[in-house]
Amino acid sequence: xAPTAGGSEGKRPTLADVAARxxxxxxLVSIVMRGAxxxxxxxxxxxxxxxxxxxxxPDARARLLRSSRTRLLGxxxxxxxxxHADLVEGIYAAAEPAGYQIAxxxxxxxxxxxxxxxxxxxxxxEALILLGPQAPAARLAELAAQLPVVSxxxxxxRTAGVDVVxxxxxxxxxQAVDHLVALGHRDIAHIDGGTAPGAADRxxxxxxxxxxxxxxxxxxxxxxxxxxxxxxxxxxxxLGAGAAPTAVLAFNDRCATGVLDTFLRAGVAxxxxxxxxxxxxxHLARLAHIDLTTVGQDIPRLTSLAVGRAIERLEGEPxxxxxxxxxxxxxxxxxxxxxxxxxxxxxx
Amino acid sequence: xAPTAGGSEGKRPTLADVAARxxxxxxLVSIVMRGAxxxxxxxxxxxxxxxxxxxxxPDARARLLRSSRTRLLGxxxxxxxxxHADLVEGIYAAAEPAGYQIAxxxxxxxxxxxxxxxxxxxxxxEALILLGPQAPAARLAELAAQLPVVSxxxxxxRTAGVDVVxxxxxxxxxQAVDHLVALGHRDIAHIDGGTAPGAADRxxxxxxxxxxxxxxxxxxxxxxxxxxxxxxxxxxxxLGAGAAPTAVLAFNDRCATGVLDTFLRAGVAxxxxxxxxxxxxxHLARLAHIDLTTVGQDIPRLTSLAVGRAIERLEGEPxxxxxxxxxxxxxxxxxxxxxxxxxxxxxx
DNA sequence: CTGCTCTTCTATAACGTTCTAGTTCTCCAG
DNA sequence: CTGGAGAACTAGAACGTTATAGAAGAGCAG
Numbered sequence: 001x002a003p004t005a006g007g008s009e010g011k012r013p014t015l016a017d018v019a020a021r022x023x024x025x026x027x028l029v030s031i032v033m034r035g036a037x038x039x040x041x042x043x044x045x046x047x048x049x050x051x052x053x054x055x056x057x058p059d060a061r062a063r064l065l066r067s068s069r070t071r072l073l074g075x076x077x078x079x080x081x082x083x084h085a086d087l088v089e090g091i092y093a094a095a096e097p098a099g100y101q102i103a104x105x106x107x108x109x110x111x112x113x114x115x116x117x118x119x120x121x122x123x124x125x126e127a128l129i130l131l132g133p134q135a136p137a138a139r140l141a142e143l144a145a146q147l148p149v150v151s152x153x154x155x156x157x158r159t160a161g162v163d164v165v166x167x168x169x170x171x172x173x174x175q176a177v178d179h180l181v182a183l184g185h186r187d188i189a190h191i192d193g194g195t196a197p198g199a200a201d202r203x204x205x206x207x208x209x210x211x212x213x214x215x216x217x218x219x220x221x222x223x224x225x226x227x228x229x230x231x232x233x234x235x236x237x238x239l240g241a242g243a244a245p246t247a248v249l250a251f252n253d254r255c256a257t258g259v260l261d262t263f264l265r266a267g268v269a270x271x272x273x274x275x276x277x278x279x280x281x282x283h284l285a286r287l288a289h290i291d292l293t294t295v296g297q298d299i300p301r302l303t304s305l306a307v308g309r310a311i312e313r314l315e316g317e318p319x320x321x322x323x324x325x326x327x328x329x330x331x332x333x334x335x336x337x338x339x340x341x342x343x344x345x346x347x348x
Numbered sequence: 349x350a351p352t353a354g355g356s357e358g359k360r361p362t363l364a365d366v367a368a369r370x371x372x373x374x375x376l377v378s379i380v381m382r383g384a385x386x387x388x389x390x391x392x393x394x395x396x397x398x399x400x401x402x403x404x405x406p407d408a409r410a411r412l413l414r415s416s417r418t419r420l421l422g423x424x425x426x427x428x429x430x431x432h433a434d435l436v437e438g439i440y441a442a443a444e445p446a447g448y449q450i451a452x453x454x455x456x457x458x459x460x461x462x463x464x465x466x467x468x469x470x471x472x473x474e475a476l477i478l479l480g481p482q483a484p485a486a487r488l489a490e491l492a493a494q495l496p497v498v499s500x501x502x503x504x505x506r507t508a509g510v511d512v513v514x515x516x517x518x519x520x521x522x523q524a525v526d527h528l529v530a531l532g533h534r535d536i537a538h539i540d541g542g543t544a545p546g547a548a549d550r551x552x553x554x555x556x557x558x559x560x561x562x563x564x565x566x567x568x569x570x571x572x573x574x575x576x577x578x579x580x581x582x583x584x585x586x587l588g589a590g591a592a593p594t595a596v597l598a599f600n601d602r603c604a605t606g607v608l609d610t611f612l613r614a615g616v617a618x619x620x621x622x623x624x625x626x627x628x629x630x631h632l633a634r635l636a637h638i639d640l641t642t643v644g645q646d647i648p649r650l651t652s653l654a655v656g657r658a659i660e661r662l663e664g665e666p667x668x669x670x671x672x673x674x675x676x677x678x679x680x681x682x683x684x685x686x687x688x689x690x691x692x693x694x695x696x
Numbered sequence: 697c698t699g700c701t702c703t704t705c706t707a708t709a710a711c712g713t714t715c716t717a718g719t720t721c722t723c724c725a726g
Numbered sequence: 727c728t729g730g731a732g733a734a735c736t737a738g739a740a741c742g743t744t745a746t747a748g749a750a751g752a753g754c755a756g
Contacts, residue, residue, distance in 0.1 A: 012494075014711090014712055014713085015712065015713065016712080024735080024736085025735070025736045025737075026712090026713085026714095026736090027714080027715085027735080027736060027737080027738095028734085028735060028736075030712095030713070030714060030715090031714095031734095031735090033713095034714085036714095038733080038734070038735075039734070039735080040733080040734065040735095043734080043735085055494075057469055057470060058470060058712090058713080059413075059470070059472055059711090059712055059713070060467075060470040060471050060472070061409040061412055061413050061418075061471065061472055061712085061713090062413050062711070062712035062713040062714090062741090063712080063713055063714075064409055064713090064741095065407075065409050065410050065413055065711090065712080065713070065714095065741050065742065065743085066712080066713045066714045066715080066740075066741050067713080067714060067715085067741085068714095068741080070409075079433040079436055079437055080430075080433055080631070082428075082430070085427040085428055085433075085456075088427055088454060088456075089427055089454070089456040089457070089458060089459070092454065092456070092458070092459050093458055093459075101467070103451075104452040104453075104454065105452075106436060106437070106440065106452065108433075108436075108437040108440065109437070110437060110440070110441050111437070111440050111441075119408075119449070121405055122405060122406060122407070122408040123408050123409065124407055124408070124409055146360075146403075227635075228635050228637065228638075229635055229636060229637070232635075232636065232637040258635075258637060261609075261612075261637045261638070262637055264609075264612050264613065265612065265637070283428070287575075287576050287577055287580075287606075288577060288580065289576065289577070289580040289606060289609050289610055289613070290576075290609070362741090362742055362743085363742065363743065364742080372705080372706085373705070373706045373707075374706090374742090374743085375705080375706060375707080375708090375744080375745090376704085376705060376706075378743070378744060378745090379705090379744095381743095382744085384744095386703080386704065386705075387704070387705080388703080388704065388705090391704085391705085406742090406743080407741090407742055407743065409741095409742085409743090410711090410741070410742035410743040410744090411742080411743055411744075412711095412743090413711050413712065413713085413741090413742080413743070413744095414710075414711050414742080414743045414744045414745080415711085415743085415744060415745085416711080
């Protein structure tokens with residue numbers, strides 16, 4: 001028999017239906033469905049067959065309602081952010097094997113963080129993982145008073161109860177500068193990310209790295225942002241100023257792509273005349289025709305630590321908030337090279 | 349007193365807690381929280397204050413469990429797809445005012461469609477909205493037997509019970525060709541999308557439009573795909589072949605971006621020597637430094653129709669499956685112009 | 697005062713699970 | 727035959743809501 005099309009009639013089968021069909025109690029069916037012990041192999045098999053026959057599917061919400069634990073992690077992410085997409089994938093991968101489910105709630109221009117978090121709370125998530133949250137620290141503290149909260153990629157100075165998992169952004173910027181200096185560059189500019197999460201650290205990392213190489217007088221920071229647009233605008237400023245640097249460290253890959261594009265259109269060869277470094281090692285950077293030298297963030301590690309921290313909080317002793325910092329690593333590709341002979345010092 | 353940090357202790361307040369505090373029954377509190385009628389203004393206010401004082405928040409799961417209706421729409425989307433992100437935003441915007449909640453489930457390399465749909469079903473979604481589903485038609489039919497299913501952007505030939513909402517891809521390709529022909533182009537190539545949703549229609553639209561302009565012998569279709577990479581590879585093929593066309597219609601914006609980049613690197617001026625048209629009008633296309641002429645899909649309309657169709661199915665008479673086709677529109681920007689004098693015929 | 701209608705409120709039974717505390721059964725030592 | 731000890735199973739109470747049915751009280755015509 002084909003099931004009736006549309007399926008609106010005929011309620012979905014429940015534990016009781018399976019029990020009736022198998023001739024046992026609902027409690028026993030529950031035991032079998034959960035794989036708990038307390039049923040013989042013979043009945044186990046029998047019940048499973050009955051369940052399959054009538055197309056039974058456990059109701060996650062009823063299940064969660066009953067058990068005191070919901071094993072549900074709420075994740076807030078930015079819809080328009082490719083980097084967040086990568087993080088979400090990592091979070092799924094870390095949470096599901098640990099027996100936790102993920103509830104996603106998106107932030108978009110038309111859907112604020114407040115609303116996103118409200119729906120997660122209404123869904124009875126046990127903990128919140130917030131990707132690059134923009135909410136004020138006070139708001140986060142307020143949330144943390146209700147349930148464990150992990151902030152990923154947004155740094156917070158010891159906000160009560162909020163755990164932080166982030167990349168060592170300053171260290172990443174340092175690696176980029178070291179790489180460029182090793183190639184022979186001295187005139188290295190930085191296009192920053194303004195108030196975006198991590199931007200301040202990258203800016204600081206750039207500045208101190210330059211200082212350590214005795215290049216403080218070459219420090220040049222241009223206001224940027226996290227989109228291609230921002231990078232393009234900054235690149236135009238550089239070109240217009242006449243004295244273009246021999247290398248540019250952009251806030252992130254998207255920003256770097258904008259820089260690349262502008263240089264290309266202006267006939268400035270990369271890496272021939274100017275070297276460019278990005279940040280994130282997103283899919284963008286890996287595309288063969290862009291092939292951007294960049295600073296990679298360790299996504300599997302960031303996400304497994306974030307999930308792990310949330311679970312620890314839920315299952316372990318309530319501890320003080322922690323900040324976990326993950327090391328980035330430089331990924332050299334083809335947008336960096338030694339500076340042109342006439343412009344930088346000869347290498348060595 | 350500040351609430352205890354971590355919040356793991358002290359269960360979250362329930363209806364009963366509010367009722368106890370306000371000195372009324374839980375049923376009355378329920379009425380007030382839902383805004384249903386049956387309570388005086390005085391008590392309404394009184395109850396709301398009590399709820400606020402103890403920080404009560406309704407439990408969405410218990411609520412859904414009790415009411416026969418869950419008013420929950422399951423949405424499956426591709427994490428790595430910027431176009432899907434735009435669609436999801438539109439779906440939120442269409443569903444929430446109609447009193448429906450959205451449950452998101454992501455598809456990623458490490459998380460297949462099957463798994464994504466399973467979690468949505470377990471969550472008791474009443475209907476499924478699938479963005480560009482890749483599952484075989486038989487599988488979709490099987491799902492449609494259980495609950496209303498809407499496929500967005502993937503065309504299906506009358507699969508039992510599956511509604512389809514999509515853009516008129518052939519028409520979009522036609523508009524692009526018309527635009528190029530009006531500018532004076534004749535030698536127009538198409539980089540296709542292989543087996544991606546919509547690719548076949550765009551291919552066909554291109555071919556028939558060319559035919560209608562008497563340009564059948566100029567038809568040239570190159571295998572492409574939906575990433576920048578694919579576009580770049582096809583562009584290299586075109587350049588290598590010697591006889592480059594005067595215009596290229598790419599499968600989508602990402603593909604077109606790859607084409608642009610390759611041309612730029614090879615010193616081929618756009619639109620000076622070659623015009624390029626994309627598809628989707630994604631954020632990418634609007635970036636000032638790309639400023640791509642493209643065929644726009646009507647996202648608000650696609651999403652509100654998809655949501656509307658799902659809701660109609662849930663609330664109205666069970667009807668036969670429908671296919672709703674939404675018109676695209678050309679968005680002329682700066683990557684198209686009349687062909688160079690020596691290569692195409694003079695305009696007019 | 698009776699009988700009726702409204703409004704406001706309450707008691708209680710669902711919803712589909714899981715959990716606690718049994719109840720049978722079987723097996724086997726004493 | 728008694729007395730446990732497990733194993734296999736079940737009855738019934740949660741979980742936090744909403745829906746249904748009805749009670750209590752007010753107002754008012756007859």
